[in-house]
Amino acid sequence: MPGGDRGSVTVEAALGIGALTFVSALLLAGIGAAADQVRCTDAAREAARLLARGDPARAEQAVREIAPSGARLDVVRDGDAITTGVEAEPAAGLLPGIRVRSHAFAIAEPGGGP
Secondary structure, three states: OOOOOOOHHHHHHHHHHHHHHHHHHHHHHHHHHHHHHHHHHHHHHHHHHHHHOOOHHHHHHHHHHHOOOOOEEEEEEEOOEEEEEEEEOHHHHOOOOOOEEEEEEEEOOOOOOO
């Protein structure tokens, strides 16, 4: 049957383009998640430093500005030790069920406040 395969190349190309688009989207979402992890690390470190200096308002502001939108700051104080954690959904929620987290540690400076 000479002509029986007509259109099969078009279908294969359409499936290939769809798969390529899906893989590209996953790759870009993964790169976005890695960038958001770095932003959480920077935000946690900066918040720990500001809390050690006794400036909790600026620590929260720093997390809002540095971390991805919707990030949450957790602070644990144990004597002079301050541990901060920043958690967020990466890539603007494009990767459901995945969260990025980062922690930082600092020692409160003398006279740095509560």
